[in-house]
Amino acid sequence: MSTSLRNSRAVALAAATAALLLVGLALAFYWVPNAPLEGFRQRIFYIHVPVALTAYACFGWAAWKGLRLLWTREQRYDLESYTAVHMGVIFGILTLVTGSIWARTSWNTWWSWEERQLVLFLVLFLFYSAYFMLRFSVDPGPRRERMSAVYALFGVVLIPVSFLAIRLAEGLIHPVVFDSQVNTRLTASQLITFVVCFAGTLALAGSLYVNELTGKRIDARLGELREALE
Amino acid sequence: MSYLADVGTLARKDLLLELRSRDTLPAMLLFVVSTLVVFSFALPADASDAAAYGLLWVAIVFTAILGLTRAFAAERDQRVLDGLVLAPCDRSAIWLGKGIAVLAFLALAEVVALPAFALFFEPVSWELVAAVVLADGGLAAVGTLLAAMAAASRARELLLPLLFLPLAIPIVVGGVGASIADDPGRYLGFLVLYDLIFAILSWASFEYVVTE
Amino acid sequence: MIAARGLGRSFGAKRVLRDLDLDVADRDVLLVTGPNGSGKSTLLALCAGLLVPTAGELEVEVDRSRIGYLAHEPLVYRELTALENLDLYGRLYRVPERRERIGMLLERYGLWEARRERVATFSRGMQQRLALCRTLLHEPDLLLLDEPYAGLDEEGAALLDAELGALAGKRTVVLATHDPEQLARLATGTLALG
Numbered sequence: 216m217s218t219s220l221r222n223s224r225a226v227a228l229a230a231a232t233a234a235l236l237l238v239g240l241a242l243a244f245y246w247v248p249n250a251p252l253e254g255f256r257q258r259i260f261y262i263h264v265p266v267a268l269t270a271y272a273c274f275g276w277a278a279w280k281g282l283r284l285l286w287t288r289e290q291r292y293d294l295e296s297y298t299a300v301h302m303g304v305i306f307g308i309l310t311l312v313t314g315s316i317w318a319r320t321s322w323n324t325w326w327s328w329e330e331r332q333l334v335l336f337l338v339l340f341l342f343y344s345a346y347f348m349l350r351f352s353v354d355p356g357p358r359r360e361r362m363s364a365v366y367a368l369f370g371v372v373l374i375p376v377s378f379l380a381i382r383l384a385e386g387l388i389h390p391v392v393f394d395s396q397v398n399t400r401l402t403a404s405q406l407i408t409f410v411v412c413f414a415g416t417l418a419l420a421g422s423l424y425v426n427e428l429t430g431k432r433i434d435a436r437l438g439e440l441r442e443a444l445e
Numbered sequence: 446m447s448y449l450a451d452v453g454t455l456a457r458k459d460l461l462l463e464l465r466s467r468d469t470l471p472a473m474l475l476f477v478v479s480t481l482v483v484f485s486f487a488l489p490a491d492a493s494d495a496a497a498y499g500l501l502w503v504a505i506v507f508t509a510i511l512g513l514t515r516a517f518a519a520e521r522d523q524r525v526l527d528g529l530v531l532a533p534c535d536r537s538a539i540w541l542g543k544g545i546a547v548l549a550f551l552a553l554a555e556v557v558a559l560p561a562f563a564l565f566f567e568p569v570s571w572e573l574v575a576a577v578v579l580a581d582g583g584l585a586a587v588g589t590l591l592a593a594m595a596a597a598s599r600a601r602e603l604l605l606p607l608l609f610l611p612l613a614i615p616i617v618v619g620g621v622g623a624s625i626a627d628d629p630g631r632y633l634g635f636l637v638l639y640d641l642i643f644a645i646l647s648w649a650s651f652e653y654v655v656t657e
Numbered sequence: 658m659i660a661a662r663g664l665g666r667s668f669g670a671k672r673v674l675r676d677l678d679l680d681v682a683d684r685d686v687l688l689v690t691g692p693n694g695s696g697k698s699t700l701l702a703l704c705a706g707l708l709v710p711t712a713g714e715l716e717v718e719v720d721r722s723r724i725g726y727l728a729h730e731p732l733v734y735r736e737l738t739a740l741e742n743l744d745l746y747g748r749l750y751r752v753p754e755r756r757e758r759i760g761m762l763l764e765r766y767g768l769w770e771a772r773r774e775r776v777a778t779f780s781r782g783m784q785q786r787l788a789l790c791r792t793l794l795h796e797p798d799l800l801l802l803d804e805p806y807a808g809l810d811e812e813g814a815a816l817l818d819a820e821l822g823a824l825a826g827k828r829t830v831v832l833a834t835h836d837p838e839q840l841a842r843l844a845t846g847t848l849a850l851g
Contacts, residue, residue: 442670443672
């Protein structure tokens with residue numbers, strides 16, 4: 216694929232991202248009626264949940280690319296997996312921040328151990344921070360590529376296992392609390408807004424991913440050229 | 446069959462090494478007892494029984510980390526791991542042999558730790574013993590794989606706890622649950638699930654960690 | 658037995674081997690020469706399968722169980738005795754009549770008396786002798802020897818000379834050395850790196 220075609224695609228993706236996010240936010244703030252119990256503050260749902268789902272998607276993408284690397288040994292998958300983890304961590308931090316704001320508006324506290332998704336993202340944040348430590352501490356080369364891929368695979372397995380663990384741990388602290396949320400089904404307008412917001416954050420992640428990947432590739436290429444010149 | 450013979454050969458070699466140098470197991474024993482003593486001072490006098498069980502699990506995980514940081518020390522020393530990797534045995538046999546040795550050290554440390562816990566803090570139930578046995582499996586399986594990764598890095602001992610602790614959180618949940626919940630069965634079941642999933646994953650991926 | 662086309666290996670941005678073509682036939686004795694840092698060890702580690710190429714292709718038509726690899730480090734446990742180390746490798750390589758073979762090698766390389774001593778107490782030369790025993794233990798078809806004379810005294814060097822003389826023409830040998838004169842009479846080819 217030629218560079219110009221790649222560039223024009225990246226621009227198109229960025230434009231679509233901007234449009235989707237603007238429309239999504241407009242819908243979330245001006246169109247959707249207030250939720251019956253939570254009122255206006257519930258609208259952060261349309262940012263928090265799509266961001267969290269996007270982070271999962273990034274981690275899943277990273278594991279998939281890691282698997283591809285282990286199969287094919289092709290170096291490019293390493294950069295792709297790394298970039299996907301990078302994006303996942305950014306969206307993971309955003310999830311923690313938006314979740315924390317939500318907790319503040321709902322329960323008047325910045326942090327709640329009862330909020331499953333928030334706790335899970337804290338665990339994942341720690342896990343994937345260690346991924347960076349691992350990469351920084353091993354010399355670049357096939358060995359590092361494979362170790363990173365294996366670790367990324369562990370991450371995607373850890374997500375459901377941790378989720379289960381957090382559910383179980385909740386039972387220890389508050390044995391009675393069980394999905395008592397009133398009517399979690401979304402109305403049509405809520406669903407549309409949610410889908411647009413989710414598409415927007417996914418596009419944003421994709422856009423950032425493409426951008427970052429290009430940068431990392433150029434870096435790697437530059438290193439090679441420099442070495443070749445010596 | 447020959448796979449098991451290789452695993453036996455490798456595990457026996459690790460036990461022999463420990464018998465010869467005695468630098469891992471005594472350290473783990475001393476560490477786990479010291480940790481319990483420190484905890485007895487850290488716990489306020491009116492703390493609940495449940496808190497003591499929680500601290501026991503922290504002590505177990507930290508002791509496991511202490512043992513694991515030494516797990517590949519002998520191999521790293523002289524690049525012996527390269528020698529083992531070149532040998533015709535399946536690479537996962539290296540993981541399994543090492544894992545068995547790690548498991549043995551951890552179990553021995555707990556043979557001391559659990560009576561000490563019963564003496565200093567709370568009684569030890571059968572559910573707790575079962576949970577400890579199951580948790581050991583998971584800790585050894587995941588820990589051995591991560592220890593091999595950490596051994597190949599520059600940060601070494603520093604890196605292992607960072608890689609390991611997030612993966613150990615579910616084990617702590619299962620262990621604490623089995624110790625204090627009214628229905629320990631759920632938590633024991635969860636530990637079994639964890640062991641199965643991560644043992645298979647570690648077994649399958651070890652080769653990728655020690656080869657290029 | 659070994660065929661390389663455009664073989665290259667980098668460590669990060671550092672390129673150690675580049676664009677190397679190589680053919681080693683069955684029963685060749687190839688000397689690899691070159692100054693320090695020219696990639697001799699890297700080439701041997703690539704042939705052994707410890708490293709993979711980052712460029713080009715490399716084919717080694719020998720099963721990993723039939724390769725004997727002698728590295729800079731002896732690849733033995735320091736806290737085990739010579740006998741225990743060789744027994745470990747003998748079991749893993751499924752060496753037939755293991756005990757006899759190990760005893761014979763230890764005898765030949767003058768380590769029999771020290772067989773029950775920990776490797777940590779060995780001198781550099783004794784460690785190198787033990788490493789040679791480990792490499793030859795399973796009578797490999799392909800020998801990859803990285804500076805095999807390093808650390809050996811005159812007697813040890815003479816033993817190795819005799820060994821290589823006996824192996825030449827029967828086994829394939831790739832030997833990295835900075836002093837090719839010594840082995841010129843055995844060599845079927847020389848590869849100068851760097």
